[in-house]
Amino acid sequence: MANINDTAIKNIGKVLNDPNRPMKERFRALFTLRNLGGEAAIQCISECFKDESVLLKHELAYCLGQMQDKRAIPILRSVLEDKDHDPIVRHEAGEALGAIGDPNLKELLEKYQNDPSIEVAETCQIALQRLEWVSTDQEENLSKSLYTSIDPAPPSKESDVDTLKATLMDESKPLFERYRAMFSLRNLGTTESINALGEGFKASSALFRHEVAFVFGQMQDERSVPFLTTTLEDTEEHEMVRHEAAEALGSIATDECTEVLKRYLKDPRRVVRESCEVALDMSEYENSPEFQYANTLLTVEG
Numbered sequence: 001m002a003n004i005n006d007t008a009i010k011n012i013g014k015v016l017n018d019p020n021r022p023m024k025e026r027f028r029a030l031f032t033l034r035n036l037g038g039e040a041a042i043q044c045i046s047e048c049f050k051d052e053s054v055l056l057k058h059e060l061a062y063c064l065g066q067m068q069d070k071r072a073i074p075i076l077r078s079v080l081e082d083k084d085h086d087p088i089v090r091h092e093a094g095e096a097l098g099a100i101g102d103p104n105l106k107e108l109l110e111k112y113q114n115d116p117s118i119e120v121a122e123t124c125q126i127a128l129q130r131l132e133w134v135s136t137d138q139e140e141n142l143s144k145s146l147y148t149s150i151d152p153a154p155p156s157k158e159s160d161v162d163t164l165k166a167t168l169m170d171e172s173k174p175l176f177e178r179y180r181a182m183f184s185l186r187n188l189g190t191t192e193s194i195n196a197l198g199e200g201f202k203a204s205s206a207l208f209r210h211e212v213a214f215v216f217g218q219m220q221d222e223r224s225v226p227f228l229t230t231t232l233e234d235t236e237e238h239e240m241v242r243h244e245a246a247e248a249l250g251s252i253a254t255d256e257c258t259e260v261l262k263r264y265l266k267d268p269r270r271v272v273r274e275s276c277e278v279a280l281d282m283s284e285y286e287n288s289p290e291f292q293y294a295n296t297l298l299t300v301e302g
């Protein structure tokens with residue numbers, strides 16, 4: 001993807017920012033911009049925070065964090081600080097700032113670590129501990145990750161499933177430590193570790209439960225489908241968790257997943273039904289010979 005000029009980027013930005021386009025197209029545009037990176041891409045993504053879709057806006061923040069480009073700090077900061085944004089969006093902005101990992105962000109994250117929105121507060125607590133970890137004790141011997149994502153916490157050094165599960169479920173431990181156990185269990189990828197992660201849906205923190213669903217989406221392992229299905233089907237569950245379960249089912253993409261997702265395309269919660277729409281598009285991609293999910297460049301140019 002060399003020599004992409006700003007005009008091409010702006011054209012992709014137009015797809016992203018067009019509220020009349022289907023959500024799945026706008027998502028593909030967003031991921032294309034994330035992969036391209038650079039100032040113009042950050043600009044296009046930033047403009048989209050004025051959109052109405054919580055799902056889309058939280059994904060903008062997620063992508064900006066994954067790009068790990070300090071030029072995205074001002075926009076992420078303003079999103080975190082703006083209480084008119086949904087807590088799901090503000091949470092993702094806080095997490096993205098943690099992913100960028102600039103030590104100068106400490107003060108800002110401290111300010112929101114007791115935010116009235118618990119999702120935002122917990123995210124900032126974890127992000128602060130990640131900053132601390134980045135600056136001081138990046139230990140050796142971490143369990144090997146197959147995943148390229150910048151995680152909110154590093155995996156722990158422990159590799160015993162029972163010990164990891166005990167930490168995962170220990171409500172007296174800081175979330176950062178429990179997240180570390182979660183990412184180690186993900187990296188193990190065994191039936192036992194998947195079942196341990198599934199237990200994580202019983203944790204009291206909705207933020208934590210949404211992260212379990214996210215991790216299952218990364219693993220794309222059929223063995224997690226029963227846990228994810230129960231989560232999406234539970235209409236009492238926090239919408240952030242159900243959204244993440246839907247997207248995970250989309251990336252696992254079996255017929256069973258598709259069937260469940262179709263059932264929730266008309267969910268009363270907007271963030272849930274939009275997630276099902278995007279998830280079904282992802283599963284179509286998983287099941288097709290399409291070269292690349294983030295393919296807006298081809299569509300815009302072609």
Ligand SMILES: [Fe+2]
Pocket residue numbers: 091092210
């Ligand atoms: Fe999130």
Ligand SMILES: [Fe+2]
Pocket residue numbers: 058243244
């Ligand atoms: Fe999400």
